[in-house]
Every structure is written in structure tokens, then in C-alpha cells.
Amino acid sequence: MHRPTVRGDRLRQWGLLAPGLGWLVVFFVLPLAIIFVISLGQRDALDRVTFAAPGFDNYARAFDPRFLPTLLNSLRYAATTTILCLVIGYPIAYWISRHGGRHKALLLILVMLPFWTSYLIRTYAWMIMLRDNGVVNNVLQAVGLTSEPIILLNTEFSVVLGMTYGFLPFAILPLFVSIDRLDANLVGAARDLYASGRQAFVHVTLPLTMPGVVAASLLTFIPAIGDFVTPDLLGGASTTTIAKVIQELFLEGRDWPYGASLGFILMLFTLAGTLLALRTMRREVVGG
Amino acid sequence: MRRERNPLLSLYAALVYAFLFAPIVVLIVFSFNDSRRNFQWRGFTLDWYPQLLSNSQLLDALWVTLQVAAAAVFVSTVLGSLVGLGLARLQSRARAGADTLLLLPMVTPEIVVGLSLLLFFLQVFDGRGSIGQLQIAHITFCISYVAVIVRARAAGMDAHLEEAARDLGASAWGAFRYVTLPLLAPAIAAGAMLAFALSFDDYVITTFNAGVGSSTLPLYIYGKIKFGVTPEINAISTIIVAVTAVAILLAWRFGRLGGVDRRQLAAVPEEAAG
Numbered sequence: 001m002h003r004p005t006v007r008g009d010r011l012r013q014w015g016l017l018a019p020g021l022g023w024l025v026v027f028f029v030l031p032l033a034i035i036f037v038i039s040l041g042q043r044d045a046l047d048r049v050t051f052a053a054p055g056f057d058n059y060a061r062a063f064d065p066r067f068l069p070t071l072l073n074s075l076r077y078a079a080t081t082t083i084l085c086l087v088i089g090y091p092i093a094y095w096i097s098r099h100g101g102r103h104k105a106l107l108l109i110l111v112m113l114p115f116w117t118s119y120l121i122r123t124y125a126w127m128i129m130l131r132d133n134g135v136v137n138n139v140l141q142a143v144g145l146t147s148e149p150i151i152l153l154n155t156e157f158s159v160v161l162g163m164t165y166g167f168l169p170f171a172i173l174p175l176f177v178s179i180d181r182l183d184a185n186l187v188g189a190a191r192d193l194y195a196s197g198r199q200a201f202v203h204v205t206l207p208l209t210m211p212g213v214v215a216a217s218l219l220t221f222i223p224a225i226g227d228f229v230t231p232d233l234l235g236g237a238s239t240t241t242i243a244k245v246i247q248e249l250f251l252e253g254r255d256w257p258y259g260a261s262l263g264f265i266l267m268l269f270t271l272a273g274t275l276l277a278l279r280t281m282r283r284e285v286v287g288g
Numbered sequence: 289m290r291r292e293r294n295p296l297l298s299l300y301a302a303l304v305y306a307f308l309f310a311p312i313v314v315l316i317v318f319s320f321n322d323s324r325r326n327f328q329w330r331g332f333t334l335d336w337y338p339q340l341l342s343n344s345q346l347l348d349a350l351w352v353t354l355q356v357a358a359a360a361v362f363v364s365t366v367l368g369s370l371v372g373l374g375l376a377r378l379q380s381r382a383r384a385g386a387d388t389l390l391l392l393p394m395v396t397p398e399i400v401v402g403l404s405l406l407l408f409f410l411q412v413f414d415g416r417g418s419i420g421q422l423q424i425a426h427i428t429f430c431i432s433y434v435a436v437i438v439r440a441r442a443a444g445m446d447a448h449l450e451e452a453a454r455d456l457g458a459s460a461w462g463a464f465r466y467v468t469l470p471l472l473a474p475a476i477a478a479g480a481m482l483a484f485a486l487s488f489d490d491y492v493i494t495t496f497n498a499g500v501g502s503s504t505l506p507l508y509i510y511g512k513i514k515f516g517v518t519p520e521i522n523a524i525s526t527i528i529v530a531v532t533a534v535a536i537l538l539a540w541r542f543g544r545l546g547g548v549d550r551r552q553l554a555a556v557p558e559e560a561a562g
Binding site: 012013014015016017019020021023024025027028029030031032034035038088091092094095096099105106109110111112113114116117118119120121122124125126127128129131133135165168169222223225226228229233243246247250251256259260263264266267270271274 | 294297298300301304305307308309310311312314315318328367368370371373374375377378386389390391392393395396397398399400401403404405406407408411424425427428431432435460485488489491492495496506509510513514517521522525528529532533535536537540
């Protein structure tokens, strides 16, 4: 007697969705539309935005030889970070899943603990570690590997290290989920059929945990390519990335149309990455 | 089944855990170092901690951060939970569109979210970085995370429980209040915690939208560490790390208890109907 009608149900569903989705339309979609429009304009002599000759000139500028290295830098940092996170993260996720025993949950929480800790503070911690007279250099000198401090901070090395450290938990979690879900009997069956440990891994474990690998890549690549904090704090003035350039254009240079177009290019990269990853994941899951 | 043994892998795991925790341990140790230059260990001191309390700039920043986080947690938890629940029940083509709208803020680089909100506030409200502007910005990037967490739990929930409550005479509100809400509570709590962590830590979106008088703790910290390492920042960081660690471990314990409670929660419909 109280059973609601289908129509009433649908109304109620939209009632649940409307406030939150409405908020996102006003404060997320609309602002994106605004910067898209601004990205088509130009800056006048007084740094104001004009639309005297609207067009895609700003987008073309992003690919001119002066800016291209920055774009490639960002891609290289993000790609290196992603690969490192996968290579470092897969064995540890595997170890927690297969060897963790009854401490599995705690071991996983310990991996995730740095993720909950402020990203800013974790990056700062590496500044302490990598300074000329920091912990790493002190250790290297103490064991006699070097007599002079090595310059570690403000290099490409420190940026990739900081990002890898920062995003490693993002990679480990999905890898763990997919490895833990894998039926260990499948690997056992492969071994019974005379596969070596390595063959069983390459032909059974790895393909079946591919969705986790794809998710981990996505969760590392997206924040890495748009990261501002790590290149700014650990990369110094000489490291340019797309996010750093956008920040300078907006808060110092005041060339908004150009900055907006770079923002859109950055967004296209992450969307392309997301779509690619989602498609691969679907194929892995459905098409096997 | 074979029991896997691999001492090499275990050694590797120990190294990775060391890699994860070494920088944080060093940071904490140096917050007790009796040297302003902070390079070498000069002896133990607690001096840097009481000094924080007399740093009015720092306390102001903390107060702004908490005001922003409070609004971000409250509004994004309410709106996000409703969206999560609605999406779990939605079975139409509209779902794909709503899903995309929800996913977009999570995959859009922070810097793009930050600058688009900056331009939006300038164009539409002539906004100049008030606390309100920060609150709106933070609510915006938190909603999706809450919604995704709540949706996962709502999707795994048996819809018949609420129907059963209705059949037993509960009003729509009663069924929601006494059946659905308690079942979703752990996910809502997890979403709220995540929203707090995201808001409390945000630097990039905040730096675009903050103005005079609305500097947050991450902005304050960033301004200091740009110019080098100081023991005060180590002390602030240590407090934040300690509070976070305690909160996470408590939530973990509490979450496990919550898992046991779930069966008891399933008994609630009887009370609701009676």
C-alpha cells in the first residue's frame, strides 16, 4: 500500500542527485566553460582579456619550439614516475597479498598512511633528506661513497623521486586489490601443469592482474602530469613543467588566455589517458 | 596448495617500507633538534613546540583552514552522500552522464580546477579570495570523492531492506532514517574523513583562490619551505603527521568494530517498524 510508483521513484532519485550534480554544474562545468572561452581570446597591452581576433592561436603557441620542451618534460616526468611506481609497487602489493597473513590489513594501512599524511609535508621531508648537507649526503659520506656532497636537490632525479614517493600508495592499492582477488589455485594449476614459477607469473598472474596495473597507472599518471608542488619544491627554478608555467602565467605573468589554453591542453592529456585506461580495462575484464 | 616462501621478496618489502617511512622519521627527529640551522644533530629540545603557540600568523592560518575544512566536510558529505545514493539506484541511460560529471573533477588536474574557479569568481562575483570562496572551491573538489565512496556501499546494499521497512509501515523518511542511513554510515564517515584530509592538505586550488586574510595552513607552510628548512615547520609537520596517524589507526580499529556491528544494524528495521 505504501509501495511508491515508478514515477515517484524516479522523482525521488533525481531529488537525491539534483543538489550535488547541480553544484558541480555551477562550480565545475561553468568555470571550465569560462576558461575555454578565455583561452580563445588574447591579452591586450593592459593585460586584460580581449576577443578582437578569437581563435586557437594560443593552442598553436603551446606547440611552438620554445614551449615544447616544457610539455615533453611534464610527459617524461609523469611517464617515468608511473613506470617506477608500477615496478616498485607490484612486488610489494604481491608480497602483502601472498605473505601478509593475518597482518595483511595492517600492512596495507601502513602503506596508505603516508597517503593520508599531507602531501606538502612529505615533499618537505625529501627537502630535508636531499639537501647538500642532508641525511642522504651524510650517509653517503659516512660510508665513503663520496667525499664531496652530491647535488641531489633541484635536479630531475629529485623531482622523479619525490613524485614516485608521493604517488606510490596510489599505485599499490589497486595492484593489491587485483592481486588479492586472483584465485591462487589458478597459479597452482599452472604449476601443476609444469609451468615454471616465472612462466606461471608471466602467463597467469600478470595478465589476470592487468586491470589493477591499468588502474595503478592511471592513478599515478594523472596526478603526476598535473603536479605543481613537487617540481616547484624539489625541482627548483631550472625545472619547468606545464603546471609550473600555468601557475606563473596566472599569478605573475598575467597572460590569462595563454594560461587557460595550457590548462585545457593539460586536461586533454589526462582525459585521453583516462579514456585509454578505461577502455583497456574494459577489454581486459570483458574480452579477457 | 603450495605455501609461497621468498626471503628475497620479504627483504625487498622491508626496504620499501623503510623508503616510505624514512623521510617522515627524519622529519620528526629533526623537530626535536636543538639547532636553528637544522643540519646536524645538536641535542634534544622541545623548544620549537611551545613557540608555535605564540606564532599568531600560524594560528590565524590554522583557524582559516579549519573554517574552510568544516564547511567542505559538512556540505560535501551531505551533497556527495545524496548523489552516491541516487546513483546507486539510478537505472537509466542518464546514469552514464551523471557518472561522467562525477568522475571529471577527480581526473581534472588540480591546477585547472584552481584557475577555472579563480576566473569564475572574478568574472561572476568579482570575488577576491574570501574565506567563502575557498569554502566553495573545497566543497567542489570533495563532492565526487564522498559520492564515489557512498555509491560503492549503496550499490552493495540490499534494496529490499528499505522496501521491507515500507511494507511494515515505515514512512519513506522512517525507512531512510532507520534503515538506509545506518547501513550507509561507515561509508559516509569514510567520505567525511577523506574530505577533511583533502581540504586540510590542499595547496594548489587554494593558492589560486585565497586572498588577503584567507591564507590557510598549507599556504603558510609552503611560503616558509620555499625559503628553506626550519625547525618550526618540522614541529608543525610532526603534529600534523601524529594527528593523522592516530586518526587513521583509530578509524581502522573503529571500522573493524563497525564491521561486526553491521549485523546488529540489520536488526534496526524491526525497531523502525515497531
